[in-house]
Amino acid sequence: MARRIVRTATQLAVLSFLAFLLVYLLDTRYRVLPNAIHNRLPTHHDQQIITDIEIASCFKLLSGCRKDSPWYRIEKDLYLEEHLVRHAFVHVIRKHEKELVGDEPVVLDIKVSRKQPAAVKDGEVWEQRTGGIWILRGKLRHNAVTAVEVLFGPDAEDPRLDWQIKDTPLRIGKEARLSVRIGSPDSTAEKHKKPKLRIGKSGKFKIIQVADLHLSTGVGDCRDEYPVMKNTKCEADPRTLEYVAKYLDEEKPDLAVLTGDQVNGESSPDAQTALFKMADLFIKRNIPYATIYGNHDDEGDLKRAELMKLTQTLPLSLSEPGPETVPGVGNYVVQIMSHKADHPAVTLYFLDSHSYTPDEKHYPGYDWIKPEQVKWFEDEHESLKPKIKQYSGIHLQMAFIHIPLPEYTHSKNPFVGQWREGVTAPRYNSNFSKALMDAGVGVVTCGHDHANDYCLLERQEGHPKLWMCYGGGAGFGGYGGYNNYIRRIRMFEIDAPSGRITTWKRTEVEDKGRLDEQIVVDSGKVQES
Structure with a gap:
């Protein structure tokens, strides 16, 4: 009986394949499909x-x-x-x-x-x-x-x-x-192959974090313009892109990380147009880039998976959707190799922090990193250890998300930078911060709250310390109206030989060079700046 079932199933599979092949060939030649x-x-x-x-x-x-x-x-x-x-x-x-x-x-x-x-x-x-x-x-x-x-x-x-x-x-x-x-x-x-990241001859590697571009289909409308340019109508996207381009040319980063809300969904009936403007910034300058998504990216005509699929096809993109068994789109790892060998000097973790809460009654507001993602992160960290051991220097780790973790609200902890608005972290805490600390990640950085640009030192008994940073909102298509907020971006510089990570910010106007420069990791250890 079992043999008969197997034989029948095999015959059906073969017949189905032959029928599909016949229809395909006929359609190629004579267009038989509607x-x-x-x-x-x-x-x-x-x-x-x-x-x-x-x-x-x-x-x-x-x-x-x-x-x-x-x-x-x-x-x-x-x-x-x-x-x-x-x-x-x-x-x-x-x-x-x-x-x-x-x-x-x-x-x-x-x-x-x-x-x-x-x-x-x-x-x-x-x-x-x-x-x-x-x-x-x-x-x-x-x-x-x-x-x-x-x-x-x-x-x-x-x-x-x-x-x-x-x-x-x-x-x-x-x-x-x-x-x-x-x-x-x-x-x-051949040109579409993903670039391999490597520490430079100087031993350094520079990352630019661009948070909350909020690009539109078309030039977009400015929100909370500051400073106001006299006798000039503020067009959000051109002003945003010109400002970011200025610092790409000045800072010459080795990698760009976009931490969500690249697309302002409500003003992007064609999200592809907005996404292409973002990517064009980096492709023109031959800068590899990696993206995660925020709560506004997929409010246009493309969903997260569609945005990721499109981003993956673009030159110099390092973005990946991540495992289908893990919640979210954009859970993946990027490694920066040492200067001379294919040994990972730096590991970067990217996680999708989702959008709005699935349980408004008990945890109103925004969504959170899921327990399955925390487990995925822990498994990835463990699986990478054999490769990391091949590196003779001090291995460094960073993580990138969009929505801040609940620990970003710990206002009594030391912080460097500006805290201008309330932290819109999720009400539910999946304890991702503890997983980061236990894995030895020195810095996690996010976007979402545009007018906050601080780095806060998280300390929990029995765990290593962790710096939690904001990128600061870069885009004029998103809000910025807290005490004359000036748009900004965050820089990270990795010094591999010394095991050091330094960070600072650059503002759109009133540029004073490196704003709030601080060493967050030195000799592989989190520093209390």
Whole structure:
């Protein structure tokens, strides 16, 4: 009886696979699947060529604004769902190279302009499409258009390799812009490898913590602008990014850590646009970066897992979703190797502190690090010990979260910096601070409370000491209205030979160099500054 069941199950599995393979092959050649299914598939596929592009516009109540096969709809309403009565969507025809018939024309370039672009040398002509789009079509060559995306706003950026964003917005929609990929993504696969972090020749390694950028789709509105720039309208994102860029160029960090609320969800109907502006800051300067999420990141159109999946595809990103069995998205470890060998000199832990409480009645406010995450952290720390023993120097450890731990409220403990607002830590305490101390982590740093920028020394009997720091809010899209708060970022400098971690802050204006500089760890031991 058991053999018969196994044999039947095997036969069903084989038949299912063969049926799937047959449908797939037929669909590749003859498109037997319904167009509705095709349009739900990912927009971009390797080895595909764009052969045409068009915009379909319609009244919301009368049509779904979807062109029939073989058109594929890019699932972004050009009006960002804000038009009262109309929708508009970009559609493309895309084909695998083997599907092209004879000298079937493909799209070689795309421009957005009111006027017809100048003719090209080969006699190919520009063809006009809706919304100010002009396409150049001709015989297939290696630099044909292979993907099209839609981003929004006058400050939109596309940091991806081989993508070009069009400066001129479409004539339909809400500052909608086309971004175009030229050539096959296979040619840039090597460049997408995650960078390996290493202590420099000087023995030092510098980390910039950027907390609470609160970037929007478009330039965004400033909140609690200070100082007020006279005769200038405050645009949140340009001002924020210009300020952060200034210190990236001055401080020249080896790593950027973004500790949540990169995206201001409520003003980001297209979170991809906001995320790309963030990443572009670091990619342009060849700075690796790692991210975790806050309570606002996924309040736009993308959830945490989608944001992480997108971030992972970007150049220089070290971000990882972490184990699926552990609560949250973004529980992972990054190690910084010694200068000459692949031995970890520094271990960085990243944990998702989630968003809002799951139990408003008993623990109102914000969520907390879960017991399963604490266990994951302890297991990771234990599993890394054999690698760490290979390092002959003093091994250092840091941790990054978004929402502060309950111990950040211990106002009687020594602290350095400004405590301007109430600490919005969770009411439930999962004792993650004790796990950090017992593992020998010297510093944990967070964001979330924008106007707090202190480092507080946590002391508990029977446990090593721990510095708990804030990054300070960097973004003008988030609040900052506590006693004329000036936006800021936090720096950490690791001196591997001496086992030292030093930290300081840099402010947007009234720059006085290193603000509140302090040594938090020296010779591998937490210091009472």
